[in-house]
Amino acid sequence: xxxxxxxxxxxxxxxxxxxxxxxxxxxxxxxxxxxxxxxxxxxxxxxxxxxxxxxxxxxxxxxxxxxxxxxxxxxxxxxxxxxxxxxxxxxxxxxxxxxxxxxxxxxxxxxxxxxxxxxxxxxxxxxxxxxxxxxxxxxxxxxxxxxxxxxxxxxxxxxxxxxxxxxxxxxxxxxxxxxxxxxxxxxxxxxxxxxxxxxxxxxxxxxxxxxxxxxxxxxxxxxxxxxxxxxxxxxxxxxxxxxxxxxxxxxxxxxxxxxxxxxxxxxxxxxxxxxxxxxxxxxxxxxxxxxxxxxxxxxxxxxxxxxxxxxxxxxxxxxxxxxx
Numbered sequence: 001x002x003x004x005x006x007x008x009x010x011x012x013x014x015x016x017x018x019x020x021x022x023x024x025x026x027x028x029x030x031x032x033x034x035x036x037x038x039x040x041x042x043x044x045x046x047x048x049x050x051x052x053x054x055x056x057x058x059x060x061x062x063x064x065x066x067x068x069x070x071x072x073x074x075x076x077x078x079x080x081x082x083x084x085x086x087x088x089x090x091x092x093x094x095x096x097x098x099x100x101x102x103x104x105x106x107x108x109x110x111x112x113x114x115x116x117x118x119x120x121x122x123x124x125x126x127x128x129x130x131x132x133x134x135x136x137x138x139x140x141x142x143x144x145x146x147x148x149x150x151x152x153x154x155x156x157x158x159x160x161x162x163x164x165x166x167x168x169x170x171x172x173x174x175x176x177x178x179x180x181x182x183x184x185x186x187x188x189x190x191x192x193x194x195x196x197x198x199x200x201x202x203x204x205x206x207x208x209x210x211x212x213x214x215x216x217x218x219x220x221x222x223x224x225x226x227x228x229x230x231x232x233x234x235x236x237x238x239x240x241x242x243x244x245x246x247x248x249x250x251x252x253x254x255x256x257x258x259x260x261x262x263x264x265x266x267x268x269x270x271x272x273x274x275x276x277x278x279x280x281x282x283x284x285x286x287x288x289x290x291x292x293x294x295x296x297x298x299x300x301x302x303x304x305x306x307x308x309x310x311x312x313x314x315x316x317x318x319x320x321x322x323x324x
Contacts, residue, residue: 004029080126101127103137108144113171117164135160145170178207186233187270193257196269197250200229226250234269 004025011024083101101123106116120141124134138160139150149166153159168174182203187196204226230253231239241260247253257269 103141105141105143106146108146113146113167117167131160135163138163142167175207175210178203178210182207182229185229189270191269192261193254193269196233197226197230197254200226200233201250204229223249227253233271235267235271237267238269 007025007028008021010028011021014024016024103120103123106113120134120138124137129137142150146167149170150163153162153166171177182200185200185203187193204222208222227247227250230250231242234242234257238257238260242253242256245256247256260267261269
């Protein structure tokens with residue numbers, strides 16, 4: 001932007017004076033304002049075009065996801081139709097019909113028992129199995145401690161509902177189990193705040209459901225518990241950032257955390273992710289002796305290395321006096 005003094009000096013160098021100089025300065029000022037106005041309009045148009053391009057990209061990705069979901073659902077329905085059309089029935093010595101359905105065994109430590117039973121129940125409902133068939137089919141999928149639950153049922157071993165109840169209790173799919181899980185849950189490695197809060201909400205809802213808490217009477221309590229657990233699970237620097245802004249809901253917490261990650265992309269959200277590593281490193285450094293020079297090569301042969309020469313001399317000089 002050219003100042004008034006610069007325009008006057010420029011006009012005088014060009015030979016203008018008096019009224020002509022004033023007209024020249026006014027004209028240049030008007031032209032400058034027009035150029036700045038055009039520049040602002042150009043930037044506004046550019047930003048609008050970029051915003052529209054981002055919006056179109058989001059819509060395109062959304063359509064792709066929806067299309068992929070529709071195709072996947074169609075494939076699943078086709079597989080179900082093939083299974084239903086090609087399923088044959090055979091009887092075994094127990095007198096129940098063994099289904100010809102490929103089911104995965106339960107593997108302790110890898111599978112979640114509640115999710116496993118939910119998937120099994122969906123399969124059983126889709127094929128209209130009775131409880132006797134459900135019991136025999138489920139018992140053939142159990143391994144490890146889940147199989148021990150089956151053996152421990154005794155006379156109740158033919159009860160499908162009893163087997164499910166025993167499995168849920170064994171793997172802590174209970175009110176106390178979900179309460180403990182809710183208190184101990186923390187973000188996994190590189191997990192974002194939306195995914196973590198979604199998992200936290202699911203565990204909280206299951207805990208309150210198993211505790212027979214009626215919906216409609218605990219929403220404020222649920223919000224308070226979730227906020228408290230979020231603060232307990234997140235990194236101290238992030239918790240400080242959030243509490244300074246006093247968010248009143250989980251939605252605001254997620255929004256603030258997303259903003260925090262944009263500003264500090266290298267900082268973790270997981271509790272004490274950096275402090276723990278730093279403390280461990282500091283502890284190892286402090287444990288190293290300061291008066292012993294390290295050897296040139298690491299000891300990989302398993303025997304004890306001798307003291308350095310300087311330390312042997314110091315030990316000899318400070319040892320007992322052997323003169324008589």
